[in-house]
Amino acid sequence: MAKQFREITNRLREFIEAQQLYFVATAAREGRVNVSPKGLDSLRVLSPTQVVWLNATGSGNETAAHLLDTPRMTLMFCSFVREPLILRLYGTARTVHETDPDWAELCALFPHMLGARNIFVLDIDLVQTSCGYGVPEFEFVTQRTMLDTWAGKKGEEGLVAYRQEKNRASIDGFPTGLPDPRAGLHG
Numbered sequence: 001m002a003k004q005f006r007e008i009t010n011r012l013r014e015f016i017e018a019q020q021l022y023f024v025a026t027a028a029r030e031g032r033v034n035v036s037p038k039g040l041d042s043l044r045v046l047s048p049t050q051v052v053w054l055n056a057t058g059s060g061n062e063t064a065a066h067l068l069d070t071p072r073m074t075l076m077f078c079s080f081v082r083e084p085l086i087l088r089l090y091g092t093a094r095t096v097h098e099t100d101p102d103w104a105e106l107c108a109l110f111p112h113m114l115g116a117r118n119i120f121v122l123d124i125d126l127v128q129t130s131c132g133y134g135v136p137e138f139e140f141v142t143q144r145t146m147l148d149t150w151a152g153k154k155g156e157e158g159l160v161a162y163r164q165e166k167n168r169a170s171i172d173g174f175p176t177g178l179p180d181p182r183a184g185l186h187g
Contacts, residue, residue: 005127007048012087012127016045016077020140024053024120025074026066026093031172034062040143043075044109049124051075051089052106056147057115057159057167061178064095064118065170068177073122080140084132091124099179115151115159117167117178 008016016022020039027033043053053075055063067073073093079085096103096119106119151159160181168178 001131003129005129007124008045008051008089008127009048012129013045013048015079015085015087016043016051019077020143021078021080023076023078024063025076026063026070026072028066028069028170028172028174031170031174032062034066036063040113040147041111042113049091051122051124052109053120053122054107054110054113054116055118055120056113057117057151057163059166060171061117061163061167061176062170063120064167064176064178065172065174067093067095067120069174073120075122078135079132080135080138082137084135086130086132086135088126088128088130089122089124090126090128091122093120093122095120095177097177097179099181114148115154117163 005012022038022043023035024038025033025035038053042055043051045051063073071092071094073091075089077087096106098116103119106121107116154162163178164180164182168176170176
């Protein structure tokens with residue numbers, strides 16, 4: 001039932017672009033494996049072998065920390081509608097911060113997101129589909145707006161302070177590489 005591809009086909013690209021939810025998995029060589037759900041209009045397919053996704057300020061920054069140690073990443077998409085399908089993109093990823101030269105170009109691919117923290121670029125080396133027969137059907141209602149509301153209340157200075165307090169290390173204590181704009185340094 002599983003099929004493997006070297007790249008994202010046109011049919012799979014259409015499937016990805018129709019999804020309202022996807023999952024990101026990363027792990028350092030030691031410590032915890034992180035799986036995180038993502039939504040909003042935060043992912044773009046740049047080519048058959050590359051995707052990027054915009055990450056907002058959140059309670060942790062596990063993905064960035066893991067990539068500094070081991071740049072492996074898996075993205076998973078699930079069909080929750082009538083036609084079942086699970087799609088995984090495997091590859092090597094890197095983190096782009098707002099102080100990096102390609103931030104502006106990549107950030108311009110997305111609608112403005114209050115609290116945008118980093119962008120992840122995934123170079124894909126394997127695409128795999130599987131049946132998804134065990135995944136239930138759900139009906140999409142709407143994307144939540146609470147993230148923008150929360151970020152708007154914090155304001156830019158509040159977001160910077162929050163990131164410096166909560167997002168400079170993983171839950172295992174690994175550095176995330178998040179720059180400190182107040183000091184002009186990466187952490």
